[in-house]
Amino acid sequence: MTAALLDVDGVRKHFPVGSGALLQRQTAWVKAVEGISFTIAAAETLGLIGESGCGKTTTAKLILLQERPTAGTIRFDGEDVATLKGPALLGYRRAVQVVFQDPFGSLSPRMRVGSIISEPLEIHTKLSRAAIHERVAQVLELVGLRPDVASLFPHEFSGGQRQRIAIARALVTDTRLIVLDEPVSALDVSIRAQIITQLEQLQKRLGVSYLFIGHDLATVAHISHRIAVMYLGQIVETAESSELCANPKHPYTQALLIAALPAHPDDKRERLGLKGEIPSALSPPSGCRFHPRCPRAMPRCAEEVPATRQVAPGHSVSCHLYEAMSFEHTVGGSP
C-alpha cells in the first residue's frame, strides 16, 4: 500500500459539559469522538457516513485543526499535525481545505466571488495581483464557471453555483485534501449529480483526496473508494465501498442499507429492524454502543466493548458476531 496522505490514529475528542447557570462546574464529558482510526491515500476518497450526532463533524474539525484532540494523533504526510508550527502549520492549512453543507451560509454576502476565492492566496502566497487574478480565473474554469463571474456577488448565484464557488475556493491553494462536509445535502437532485460528477472529474485531473462526509449511503458509496461507518463517536465498520454495499457485516451498516431508499419500485426491502433512536453521547450505552438498538444483540454486547477485527482484506468491523471468523483470519497471518 502507498503511504497514507492522512493518518488518523486512535483519536478521541471529549467536550466538557458544565452544570449550573454559568457553567461553573464541569460535571460530565460528551465523548463526541471515541478512538477513531482511518487513513486516506493520495487521490482517494474516504466516505464517512453516520447519523446526526455520531461525531462526523467533530472528526472534520479535528482534521482542520479547529479542535485539538483529547488523545491520539493525526499525521499528514507522516508528520504529526499537533506539532506543526509557523510556516509548516501554514503549509498544512494550505494543503487541507473544507467545503461546507450550506453554500448560503458559507460564502460572505458582502464579498465578490473573486475576493472570496483569492482570500486564501492573499494569506498564503506572495503572488502578484495579476497572478492571483489568473489563478482565480483558472479555478473558476476548473469548476465549470466562467472567469468573468469573479466580479459578481454570491446572491447572484443558485445553490449549485455557490457550491461550485466554495469548491473553487477550496482548490485555489494547490490543495491536497478537501474535507467535504455534506456538500450536496442542501442541493436539488439534478444539481447534486452535477456537483458529484464535477468532484469526481476534479479528483481525476488534480489527484486531490477527499474526506466525504454524508448520511445518504447511495451518494456516499457512489463517490467514495472506501467507506467508514460511524456510530456514536466510533467507527464500526470500514471497507471498500462496493464491498460494504455488497457484504455489510455490522448490524448498523446492514440497517443503513435497509434504510436506504430503493432505486426502483420493484426493489423491495425488508423492514427496518432497528428500534428507538440514537442515544445521547453524554451517557453512551455500556459495551457495544449500538447494542440497545441492535436486532442481533447478545448478552455480552452490553458488557464488553467489541474489538476491531479484520474479516476480509481491507474490511474491518467492530462487532462480537464476527469473532470466530476473524480468528481464522488472524491465524492466516494478517495483522
Place this chain on the structure above:
Amino acid sequence: MRTPLLEIRGLKTYYFTFGGRRVVKAVEDVSITLSEGETLGLVGESGCGKTTTCLSIVGLLPPAARVVGGEIRLAGIDLAQKSAREMRRLRGSTIAMILQDPMASLNPLFSIYTQVAEPAYYHLGMRSRSLRRRVEELLRAVRIPSPAMRMRGYPHQMSGGMRQRIVGAIALAGGPKLIIADEPTTNLDVTIQAQYLDLLMDIQQETGVALIFVTHNLGIVAKMCNQMAVMYAGRIVEKGAVRDLFGAPRHPYTRALLGSMAKLGSKEPLYAIPGQPPDLAHPPPGCAFHPRCSDALPRCATQDPDDVPCGLNWTARCWLAA
C-alpha cells in the same frame, strides 16, 4: 370506475407582484386525479410549483398568489368555490397537511395533548374523556412510547423523529380522506426516515387515506407511491404509474431525473442535467425544458407540446412522445 377522491383539472395559480405588473405562473394547467387509498408522488426541483399546487388544494396560498383557473374537486366538492370559512371546516377534517419542518409546525407553548386534540375537538366535537382516549390512540398509532405520559409533554422534550410523528398524529386526528405531506422527511436521519415512511404506509393500510407526497427524492417515490407526477416549470411534464415511469420514462426530464439519482452499489456515472431550472417570471419560449434537454428538436424552442397519451393513465408533455 368509481369517482376519484381528488380531481384537479387545468389548475392555474399565479403570483402577482409589483402591484400586478409582474406575473409568475407558478402552476400552469395542472391536472391530477387521485383515488382513495392511492399515493401520489409529486416530484420536481425547488421552484417548480409543487408546493404551490398543494397550497392551492388546501386553500392556504400566500396573499400574492391567486388561483386564476381550473377546478379542484375533493370528494365531489369544488374547493375553488369555497369561502375561507368553509375551507377552514374542511382543513383538518377532510384534508390534512404535514409540513417539512416539525419544529416550525408545532407550537412550543402548547402541550402535545392540546395540539393533537385540537382537530378532534373542533371537527369531531369530542370532549373530555373521549377526547383524551382519542389522543392516546393517535399517539399510539404513530408509535409514541407511553402516550399517556408523553401527551403531557411539550415539543422541545421530543426528538426530531418523534416531533414529526406527532405532526402525523395531528394530521390524522380529524379523520381526513387526503393527507398532503410536503417533504416530510428531509430533516430526518436515514434510519429515522425509514421508520417514519414504514409508519405512514401502515397508517395508510389501516385507514385507507389517500396521500400526496411532495418530494424531490425519487427514492421516496419508489418506496411509497403508486402514482407519480413530474413537475417542471409549473407544469406536469409526465404522469402515470410509478412502475411505468421508472421502467420506461417518456419525457426527457423524467429520464434525466432518474439518471441523476445515485443508485446503491453502482459506480455508473451520474447523469448531470446541464444548466439551471428556468425563472418562472421569464420562462423560455416553447417547451420550458428545451434549453436543458439533450434530445431537443428545433420545434421545441418555439412550440409548447401538449399532453401525449403513452398508456393507461400515462401522459407525457413532449414532442418526442407523440
